[in-house]
Amino acid sequence: MRVMYWVRQELRLADNPCLREAAAAECLLPVLLQPKRGRVERPWWEQREGPFRRRFRAESVSAFASELERRGSGLFVCAEARAGALATLAASLQCSRIVATKLAGSDEEAEEQALQVACKRQGVSLHLLDGHTLFAGAQMAGAPADASRSFSRFRKGVEGKLAPAAPLAAPDKLPPLPALTAEVSKGLERFSPSHPFFAAELRQAQPYAHTFALHGAADAGQARMQWFIWESRCIRRYKETRNDPLAVDASSKFSPWLAQGALSAREVWAEIVRFEATHGSNASTYWLRFELLWREYFFWYARHHGTAIFASGGPGTAAVGPKAVDVGVRSTSVVDDASAGLNGERSTWVGRILEGLTAPQRAAFEAWTRGETDASFVNAAMRELRESGWLSNRSRQVAASYLAWQLGVDWRLGAAWFEYWLCDYDVASNWGNWGYQAAAHPRSDARPLDPEWQANAYDPDGAYRHRWLKQT
Ligand SMILES: Cc1cc2nc3c(=O)[nH]c(=O)nc-3n(C[C@H](O)[C@H](O)[C@H](O)COP(=O)(O)OP(=O)(O)OC[C@H]3O[C@@H](n4cnc5c(N)ncnc54)[C@H](O)[C@@H]3O)c2cc1C
Incomplete structure (x- = not known):
């Protein structure tokens, strides 16, 4: 059997169910879809991946490609960003099966469904495995x-x-690559770190470089x-x-x-x-x-x-948004439920939420992103995030809680901001934790965290704030 492997988020040889499933294949073609990157500078919420994650992922891809090559295989990059295109490619290469891992997230699941439909049309079977x-x-x-x-x-x-x-266990050897004629391999390129796309990714900032460089x-x-x-x-x-x-x-x-x-x-x-x-x-x-x-x-x-x-109120609840307390403006979101705007890619509806903010909400959100709020612990966290792509769990909780409760801004803008900057962004962990902090979760008992109390408890000597604010 000839197999295509859609490489998504399992950039490793060990404990890789797709490689195990394809171990006995007559030939195997590992393919990665090249993310879209517009030429024009687009706003952060449309790009979704900031510099730190772009670099980290490109390093993971590059190392994975080398490991595949060492075992007699290789990695190919498909210029087409849509998963459905893989079915046509698989059919033209006479691959009867595509293997990939299942991911969480509505955009990610929509890709799986689109590929499923395209595979059916082409007579190719799609095996989605548990790898994450x-x-x-x-x-x-x-x-x-x-x-x-x-x-x-x-x-x-x-x-x-x-x-x-x-x-x-990691395989010692992998099935050979299929013969690729010029006609079938149109739009496919063998991965190379010097490929202009990946070379640009590898020039992005290294995450966490202030203490130890994450590779x-x-x-x-x-x-x-x-x-x-x-x-x-x-x-x-x-x-x-x-x-x-x-x-x-x-x-x-x-x-x-x-x-x-x-x-x-x-x-x-x-x-x-x-x-x-x-x-x-x-x-x-x-x-x-x-x-x-x-x-x-x-x-x-x-x-x-x-x-x-x-959804602003989370699953199974009316779209009420976080119960804003204390200071600031209440969250009044214009994009509240699935029918109103959660169809389509996240970047589209995040942009609409941003446009719907009142002027004070917008000012509060922007001050939060710059680390210029009234809370020094929050400010340290927000500057750390932008400068390093990293935040401890405690800093994430305090920063998230402050935006949702004290500033009363739609928590989803904060989640989208984290999505852009975090080097470890994971759709389920990020949006799940944000929803939890903002009480947009069916069982969340979250209450506002007092940033001053948090600072005294977790940064008693002010070293963290000093590091990121250059002051005590
Ligand atoms: C608002 C907010 C946003 C977050 N966004 C992300 C995200 O995009 N990606 C992400 O991986 N984690 C996210 N987390 C969870 C957590 O903050 C990070 O996983 C953790 O800080 C990573 O550091 P670590 O690897 O040293 O974790 P450790 O404390 O060493 O924990 C080990 C592992 O357990 C998992 N883990 C730990 N805490 C959590 C948690 N609360 N939720 C889910 N998994 C957890 C992670 O995989 C982590 O690597 C978020 C938390 C909050 C409050």
Whole structure:
């Protein structure tokens, strides 16, 4: 059988279900869709990917392409950005199957559906596999875990009841590439880091460069995992350190690799379990697995609720927006529900929300993005985000809460701003956490976080604020 592999977000050889599925194929063509990048400078909400993630992803892609080549394969880039085009290409190459991983997010799912329709028309079968999560869709379907509502309910449904599958070994050898004639390979190019598109991506700013440069290659993700779990054993005190917004080893920093699939969540999980079996478990080793369950929860939550996670009131509620309190203007969104504007790409409706802001709301939002609010902890976070593409979980929570509650601005603009700047952006974790902070979540008990209290608790000596505001 001839197989095409649509490379999405699993830029690794180890624990890659698509490579396993294609292992016995007569030939295999790994293809990546080249994202659209307009020539003209477009506004941030239309681009969606800022410099840090562009660079990190290009590094992940480049390293993945080299690994494929070392095993007798290679990576091809399709100039066409739409997934549906792959079906035509597969048919012209006589590939009877396309394999890819399932992702969360309405745009991402719409791509899967478009490809499904196109495949049907071309007589090609599409196999969507579980590569981004701890648990497989089939495990979730038969489990008491319910990701449609609260995290606690979900966690209790999986803990001790479901085990993530053992990670798959990296293949030593891959099926050969199909012969590509000039006619069928129109619009396809073999990946090269010197390709003008990728060369430009690799020139973008490096994320987190202020402390230690994050490199997107899967090897770098593995090295970070080895360091955090085995070499430094930082995992043993993770629960006590994780809220420190400044120290590099306070938390794992696995998220950028996990988001690109340059590191597999199942591999991390298995490594924690191995560490616990060797050195014993404690509250901190458990807590790292607990946080991976939050990631898992938001994935299935997003798959369950679809576009509703982007509605201002969240899934299953009237579109009321966050209950703005304290100071500032109330959130009055013009784009409230699916019928009013969540159809179509996120960039389209985010632009419309922005246009619908009143002048004071717009001024409050822009001051927040520049780190010029009345709250110094929030300002430090917002400057850190723009300068490094990174934020600790604590800083994300405080900044998000402040926008939604104290400033009363539609939380989705904040989520879209994070989407642009974060090097570890993940659609389900970002929009899920934002919704949770803004009480746009069916079971959120979120209340406004007091930024002054947060600063005293998590930045008592002011070192974090000093670092980013150059003042105490
Ligand atoms: C407003 C807001 C936006 C967020 N946006 C994203 C995002 O776009 N991408 C993203 O990966 N995470 C996001 N998070 C979750 C969390 O902040 C990051 O995963 C974490 O800070 C990454 O740092 P780390 O790898 O050192 O995490 P650690 O604390 O070491 O945790 C280990 C892993 O567990 C997962 N995890 C930890 N906390 C959460 C959480 N609250 N929700 C989901 N998964 C979690 C991540 O995969 C993380 O890498 C967001 C949180 C908030 C409050």
